[in-house]
Amino acid sequence: MKKVLIVSGHTDLKDSVANNTVLDELKRQFPEAKFSILSELYPDFRIDVAAEQQKLVEADVIVWQFPVFWYSLPSMLHRWVEEVCVHGFAHGSTGTALKGKKLIASFTTGATADWYSHEALGYTVDEILMSQIKATASLCQLDLQDYVYTGGVSYALRTDPEQLANIKALARRHADRLAAQLRELTA
Amino acid sequence: MKKVLIVSGHTDLKDSVANNTVLDELKRQFPEAKFSILSELYPDFRIDVAAEQQKLVEADVIVWQFPVFWYSLPSMLHRWVEEVCVHGFAHGSTGTALKGKKLIASFTTGATADWYSHEALGYTVDEILMSQIKATASLCQLDLQDYVYTGGVSYALRTDPEQLANIKALARRHADRLAAQLRELTA
Numbered sequence: 001m002k003k004v005l006i007v008s009g010h011t012d013l014k015d016s017v018a019n020n021t022v023l024d025e026l027k028r029q030f031p032e033a034k035f036s037i038l039s040e041l042y043p044d045f046r047i048d049v050a051a052e053q054q055k056l057v058e059a060d061v062i063v064w065q066f067p068v069f070w071y072s073l074p075s076m077l078h079r080w081v082e083e084v085c086v087h088g089f090a091h092g093s094t095g096t097a098l099k100g101k102k103l104i105a106s107f108t109t110g111a112t113a114d115w116y117s118h119e120a121l122g123y124t125v126d127e128i129l130m131s132q133i134k135a136t137a138s139l140c141q142l143d144l145q146d147y148v149y150t151g152g153v154s155y156a157l158r159t160d161p162e163q164l165a166n167i168k169a170l171a172r173r174h175a176d177r178l179a180a181q182l183r184e185l186t187a
Numbered sequence: 188m189k190k191v192l193i194v195s196g197h198t199d200l201k202d203s204v205a206n207n208t209v210l211d212e213l214k215r216q217f218p219e220a221k222f223s224i225l226s227e228l229y230p231d232f233r234i235d236v237a238a239e240q241q242k243l244v245e246a247d248v249i250v251w252q253f254p255v256f257w258y259s260l261p262s263m264l265h266r267w268v269e270e271v272c273v274h275g276f277a278h279g280s281t282g283t284a285l286k287g288k289k290l291i292a293s294f295t296t297g298a299t300a301d302w303y304s305h306e307a308l309g310y311t312v313d314e315i316l317m318s319q320i321k322a323t324a325s326l327c328q329l330d331l332q333d334y335v336y337t338g339g340v341s342y343a344l345r346t347d348p349e350q351l352a353n354i355k356a357l358a359r360r361h362a363d364r365l366a367a368q369l370r371e372l373t374a
Contacts, residue, residue: 009270011266013223044231044232044233045231045232045262045266046231069265069269070265070269070272070319070322070323071207071318071322071323072259072260072265072319073259073265073321074265074269075232075262075263075265075266075269076262078256078259078260078262078265079198079232079262079266080260081257082198082256082257082261082262085257087343121322122318122321122322122325123318123322127314128318128319128322130319131258131309131314131315132257132258132259132315132319133310133312134309135257135258135308135310135315135339136257136258138309156274
């Protein structure tokens, strides 16, 4: 069976609702998957490059699970890419370790999905975020899959019990969509 | 006279050629400017939020000096934005500390400027990078200025003396363009 690696790129999970819910649900549905929870492993941003590269080498399907911070990857996930996906490993003439592996970007935003439009923000999610991820996947010869996205799950809303329940429900639905895609890819 | 704050977002300056050259030249031409060299101040990514916010409050013109890493801000600069430009300070109904301050994005890429095109990468610099910065500036009510950009200054070329000299010359020209813009803004 194909191996799944889920990289949690949230910089600080302790206040997260949506990302924690997605991760809990994935752990339940994919107990055999590997989880790399960056904020727990590397709170000081000192990433164990060899260990992370080894996890990537062993994986067939890689998921980046993260909240969008400032229209991009969170700094923790960005640091992981900088340190781990280096020349000679992930790109360059001899850097083919990730070639053909499948990558899913699975992300949430505090703002609603409608906000990511020409009318409101000036850009769609594809333009402002997926552009970076597509270019990154291309450089690393990763086989980029459809992304899984849920908007409107701001952790700032967590103090309202009704909103909190709504965020958790949206996050579980997000996890179900991601899980369905993972089952297809690993079948 | 208007006050200038230069934030160096390079994650690790010790191997940098272009960014170090730009910073050296700016220090020479703007001895009165404040410099926030993030990689020296916060090698562990633990940013002194109050200190950084105070520097921003005192500045009229803010420069982000950085190399483009993975089609985005380097993780260090991204972390600085996450930690410093928080709700209630830089955005939100009461977060107006940056309102009207001028921001210049001053950046370099290892790849040539030609690479950032629909034909080669699939995206221009405006699409893949400035989209994020424009959205960030807009949220913080920063008055975004023309960017200063130099491509083709990869540090990987530094071992060749001719290439090294070329990168330094390009970086000095970059600094001159930025300095001219700063002089106009602070006159």
